[in-house]
Amino acid sequence: MRAALFDRYGPPDVLYEGEVPEPVVGPGEVLVRVHAVSVNGGEVVGRSGRLKVLLGNGFPKRVGIDFAGEVVSGPGFAPGTPVWGGLPRGRFGSAAEYVAVRPRQLAPSPAGLDLVAAAALPAVGTTAITALRDRARLRPGERLLVRGASGGVGSVAVQLGKARGAHVTALANAGALDFVRGLGADEAVDYRTDPARLGRFDVVLDAHGSRPAAYRRLLAPGGRMVGIAFRSAADIGYLLASTAFGPRRVRFFSGNPRSELFADLTALVERGAVRPVVDRVHPLAEVAEAHRALEAGGVRGKHVIRVVTPAG
Known part of the structure; x- marks a missing residue:
């Protein structure tokens, strides 16, 4: 499957779109087809090398901590259910075509909200x-x-x-x-x-x-x-x-949200209290540009990376 990767620490230019194996779905996990993810400060810091003492030198490494997509299989959700969520603390890699997570790491996304726009909100x-x-x-x-x-x-x-x-x-x-x-x-x-x-x-x-x-x-x-x-x-x-x-x-605090928080966020969006704010949507192949834009400052809301290629 396609995923955003880097083979060494450094500036945004180290990022590229590559191929990795699809996730092996463990017992009790939900497989999600990712439509989009957002770019977050923590993964920018990690990619730069400022956390290499914690992240180590095993490459390639991946980016992405949150996602919006649709369920492929797994307990608690019907296939095709629109969901959003995040990876457990310390884990990166949602910028890919599929992720496998525990049900506690996701919730149904707001009714009627486009999944690419939705990706601006989970984290x-x-x-x-x-x-x-x-x-x-x-x-x-x-x-x-x-x-x-x-x-x-x-x-x-x-x-x-x-x-x-x-x-x-x-x-x-x-x-x-x-x-x-x-x-x-x-x-x-x-x-x-x-x-x-x-x-x-x-x-x-x-x-x-x-x-x-x-x-x-x-x-x-x-x-x-x-x-x-x-x-x-x-x-x-x-x-x-x-x-x-x-x-x-x-x-x-260090964020590690669970399904209850994602569900609370869904409720806020559905009642009109919060809306996603998207500065720009980038295709997965332009993941380096998305990181570069965040580092440049002046962002209004979120930079989002679209993983699913629009039809037509």
């Missing part, structure tokens, strides 16, 4: 739910600041924050301010603005990762900051210390 949507609902426990009427509001997680967090009744301030590139307002942000501010001028917030969702101390100081008494991106070892050390000390705690 970032479940991350936003976990961050705002489960970690920050965002409540109606609270003030929420979203850093990196035009990106994958940020674009969902803005929508989810409004759905939960918060007042949402979105930090984004100057050219994307109208875009984040269109997602529902009450206020849209250039990310270069001095943090000291932004005011106080009950919740800060940091999808950017730099200068965490400056944004933690914006928390009102009882405020919560959730960090999902890290730019340096020093920032990671600061955030670790902040989870234990001080009245304004920082939460962070």
Whole structure:
């Protein structure tokens, strides 16, 4: 089957479309024909070599952590059922024609939603739910600041924050301010603005990762900051210390969503609270270009890789 591969760590150019064996479906696993996947920051970091101590030097390696497609076979789902989901934490390889996963790693996708568009949501949507609902426990009427509001997680967090009744301030590139307002942000501010001028917030969702101390100081008494991106070892050390000390705690987590979270995301989409935001769709053969575009910045929503070739 076709899959996105790389034979050495390095820049996006190391990626290519190649052939690998179809997955061997184990007992209790579901075989999914993948229609599309999204490009996520974690796999970009892995491909670059910054995680090679963890990932090792066995090649070829694969990319892709989430997917949208249709069931071929397996327990709990009728063949042809549209589904979305993700691979277990630490596993890459959904950018391929087929994946085999446990039923707990997927759920039916939203009714009527195109599967290529749907692929923009599984990883970032479940991350936003976990961050705002489960970690920050965002409540109606609270003030929420979203850093990196035009990106994958940020674009969902803005929508989810409004759905939960918060007042949402979105930090984004100057050219994307109208875009984040269109997602529902009450206020849209250039990310270069001095943090000291932004005011106080009950919740800060940091999808950017730099200068965490400056944004933690914006928390009102009882405020919560959730960090999902890290730019340096020093920032990671600061955030670790902040989870234990001080009245304004920082939460962070490593995503490993299960079927319940994917089902919650499906419900949010079906009731119109969240919609996928696709910056650009790339064919599988252009996986390197998709990674290059994400690294270049200025992304609005998600870059999606189409695996199934459109008919005609």
